[in-house]
Amino acid sequence: MKSLGNKWLIKNRWWTIVGALFVVFLAMAIWSYCKDKHIAQWLQLLTLTSFVVFVIGLCNTLTNIFSLRKKENGITWCQIIILLSIGLWILGFILIFNIQSGNNNTIVFGIIGGLLTLIFQDKIKGVVTFIHLRANNLLNIGDWIQVPKLGVDGEVRKVTLTTVTLYNWDTTTSTIPISTLHADHFINLQHMSSGKTYGWRIDKTFIVDTECFHTISQQEADMFKSEDFNKQHNILDFLPENEIKEGALNARMYRLYLYHWLMSQPDVSQLPRLVVKWIDQVKEGMQLQMYVFIITNNLDDFEWHQSLVIEHVMESLGWFGLRLYQRPSSYDENTKEAAL
C-alpha cells in the first residue's frame, strides 16, 4: 500500500507544485497585508484557492489509491474532504471580500452564485446522492449494478462526488453521473452474486407438444415401477409411487417428477420458492414453467448448473412420453413432401 501510494504521489506531481504555490502565496499575503489591503485580498484568495486545489488533488489521488484497494471508508472520507474544501473556499471568498447585505458586491456575487447553482445543479445533486449512497451502504467498489434507463450493466470501479465509473461486461467502460442513481432506479446484484441471498434465479419456460399428452395404461404404470426402468432413470426416487397408476396423466406425472427432482438437487434452494407449473396454452403447445434458485456465488457456476437442469428436462421428458415443441423447419417440410 505504501509503495503504491508513493508511486502515485510521485507520478501526480502537478498538485505538489500547487502546494508550493500555496506556501508562496501565503507568504506574500502576509507581507502585503501590512502594505496594501486590496492586493492582500487577492493574494488571500489565491492562497485559499491553491490550498483547496492542493487538498482536492491530494484527495483525488488518494481516492484512486483507495479505489484500487477497495477501501470504501477512505474513498468516502476523501470525497467528504473535497466537499468541505469547496465549502471552505466559498466561506473564505465571502469573508475575504467582505460580502454582506447592503454591499455593492453582494448583488453581483449573488447573481453569479445563482447562475453557478443553476449550471452545477447536477453536481450538487450528485453530492447529495453520494452522501445518501455511502451513508446507506448502497454502493461499493466492486458491486455489480444495472441501470436499466442508461443500459448500463457492469462492475463499479470508481465512485466520486459526481460520477460513477463502471466496467461493463462487454469490456467497455461507462461513466455515469452519480445523481442518476438517486433519481432513477438501479439494481445492485452484488448480494446475489456473492451468494448472500437464496440464490440465482432460473426462470425458464418450455413448450411441450400437447399431441403426446395421454393417460398412462397399466402396462406403462408397471414399466415406470419396474426395476430395470428405475435402474436406468431412477424416477421412483423423485416421484411418489401412488401417483403412478393407470389413468394418470403423463404430463402431471412429469410435473411432479421434475418438482421433486429439483427439490432434491444439492444446488437448488427450496426457498423462497421452487415452482414447476403449467402456464398458458399457446398454439404450439402447453408451456411448462420452471422457477428455481441455484445456490452459488459465481456466474459461471450458475450458468453451468442452469445448463445441467435444462439438459435434464430435455432428457427426462422422453421418459414420460413427452416432447418439446419444435416448429417444423424447411428441411422437415421438404423431407415430408419428398416422402409423400
Add this chain to the structure above:
Amino acid sequence: MKKNTLRECPFEYMRDRNGNKFSEETVGNWYKSRAFVLDRLDGNQQDVVVDGDSPLMLSVVRHLALYSHYISNKPTVITLVSQNATIEDELKKEEYLCHLVDYLKRADCDLDIELRTVKEFSDDLQGVRITESDVNEFVNKKGHDDVYTVDTRKAVLAQRIYELGALIDNLTAEDIHSTKRYAMALDAFEYLLRDKIKPLIDKAQWENDPIKVKNGLSSIYSADCFELRAFAINNDKNYKKWEENNEALSISEHARWVVERLIMGYRPINHEERMQYESLFGQKRQAYFKVLKNNVQDLAHIDICSYRDLRRIDPNSLKYDSFLMLAIPRILKRLKH
C-alpha cells in the same frame, strides 16, 4: 460443590420411545461419562480409543460423540475396542448412539466425527486411550454433586437464545453470517441476561412432556460445549473474533446439533416423508414439520442434514446456530468464565 452454581439432575427425566424411564444404572453412567468426558476434553482436537464395551464405556462413547466437535477439516475418530460381534446393535440402543450409527454410514453424511470398532487394542490405534478404570478413578476422586448433578446456568441462558431467536422473525434467513444484522437481537439478549437465572427443570412439565425434556437436555449438551467453542478461538473475549469466525463455528454447531438429535432418538426423514413434505405448502408444510418432530414414538427432523443442505431446505433455522455462537461470549462473560 462450587458456589454460585445451579445444580440440577436432568437425566432422570429421560424416557425411551415407549415412554419408559431409563434404568438407574444407565442414568448413572450418563452422569459419570458426561463428567469424565468434559473433564478430559481440553479443546484440542484429539482422536480417542475407548477400550471396553461395558455400559459405562458405551456411555463414554455417547458423550464423546456429543462433545467432540471442533473447527477442523478432519473428523474426530472415536475407536471402540470390543470383541462383541453384535456391538453395533448394542450401540444402536437408545441409551447409547441410537440413530447416529446408521447416519454415519450414509454417503451424504458430513459429520465431524467418525466411529470405528476394532476387536483388540493395539498401539497402532490413533488417539488417547480411555479405559473403564480411568473413568471409575475419576468418579471416585470427584465429589458426588460434581458428577451426579449438572450446573444448568449456561443451559438456561442457551435456551433463552433459542426462545429469542424463535421470537425475532427479522433475524435474516439469507446472508445468515452477516453478523451486523444480529446486533439488535444481541442487545435484547444482553438485556435479558440481567434477569435472574431460574432452574431449567420444571418438574411438572418435565415429568409429562418428553419433548420438553429433550429440548432441555439439548440446551445442556449445547452449553457444555461453550468452553470448547471459546477455546477454538483462543479464548478471545473480543466479540469481533466471534463474529469473524461465526460461519465456521455455526457449521460446527450444526454438526453437533445433528449428532445430539440422532442420539436423542430423532432420525432424518425418509423417502415417503420427504415426498409428503415437499407436496405440502405454507402452513401445512410447517404443521407437517411439527408432526414429524413431535411424534414421540418415532421422532424425525427435517433439519438432520448437512449444513449445505440446511441452507437450501430450511434456511430459517440457520439463525439459531449463528445467533447462539454470537451469544456465547456474552453468556460466558455473564457467568464470569
